[in-house]
Amino acid sequence: DTEVTQTPKHLVMGMTNKKSLKCEQHMGHRAMYWYKQKAKKPPELMFVYSYEKLSINESVPSRFSPECPNSSLLNLHLHALQPEDSALYLCASSQGRTGATGELFFGEGSRLTVL
Amino acid sequence: EDKVVQSPLSLVVHEGDTVTLNCSYEVTNFRSLLWYKQEKKAPTFLFMLTSSGIEKKSGRLSSILDKKELFSILNITATQTGDSAVYLCAVEGDFGNEKLTFGTGTRLTIIP
Numbered sequence: 001d002t003e004v005t006q007t008p009k010h011l012v013m014g015m016t017n018k019k020s021l022k023c024e025q026h027m028g029h030r031a032m033y034w035y036k037q038k039a040k041k042p043p044e045l046m047f048v049y050s051y052e053k054l055s056i057n058e059s060v061p062s063r064f065s066p067e068c069p070n071s072s073l074l075n076l077h078l079h080a081l082q083p084e085d086s087a088l089y090l091c092a093s094s095q096g097r098t099g100a101t102g103e104l105f106f107g108e109g110s111r112l113t114v115l
Numbered sequence: 116e117d118k119v120v121q122s123p124l125s126l127v128v129h130e131g132d133t134v135t136l137n138c139s140y141e142v143t144n145f146r147s148l149l150w151y152k153q154e155k156k157a158p159t160f161l162f163m164l165t166s167s168g169i170e171k172k173s174g175r176l177s178s179i180l181d182k183k184e185l186f187s188i189l190n191i192t193a194t195q196t197g198d199s200a201v202y203l204c205a206v207e208g209d210f211g212n213e214k215l216t217f218g219t220g221t222r223l224t225i226i227p
Contacts, residue, residue, distance in 0.1 A: 042217035056214055104160065105160070
């Protein structure tokens with residue numbers, strides 16, 4: 001099983017809503033990532049979890065709140081988002097044995113639209 | 116700040132042509148350079164390069180890294196319409212800089 005599964009695939013929310021994006025992997029990877037990708041732009045790193053601990057937060061606004069309940073699951077909680085937060089949110093995982101990224105396995109992404 | 120620059124930004128060629136995509140980089144404590152292919156959704160992994168001058172090859176795709184000149188190229192021979200995609204280059208640092216920084220990508224279109 002070499003898949004990273006993300007749900008939902010599409011999400012439309014208002015600026016006052018609270019929602020969550022979910023990501024799951026069963027490859028035994030110990031590092032998991034959230035990336036944000038706007039149209040025709042490269043993925044931008046948001047958060048890195050290594051061995052279930054937050055190791056990198058790329059100065060992401062607090063309206064995005066990551067959570068890693070266990071080594072297979074990664075959530076991104078969303079609250080009071082702005083229309084400019086509309087983007088494709090990609091989850092990824094890697095073996096992360098030595099803290100290095102190495103090959104990232106990406107999920108299909110959750111396309112978020114904020115009205 | 117780490118920086119990855121890809122060229123050209125876009126490329127349109129006919130099926131059967133050979134293409135070369137370029138990636139130059141600046142990164143603190145270089146560890147590796149990776150190439151990804153992105154069609155409609157998630158990027159898919161192509162190559163990871165850590166050593167200079169050693170070509171990685173997979174079918175019609177090949178890539179090489181020059182750590183002295185800080186660049187990499189991705190070659191695709193005998194292109195097919197299925198090769199149409201955005202090709203992303205990413206570099207990873209080390210020793211406290213363990214994260215991938217992506218370039219803006221090269222959008223490749225293959226005309227039948």
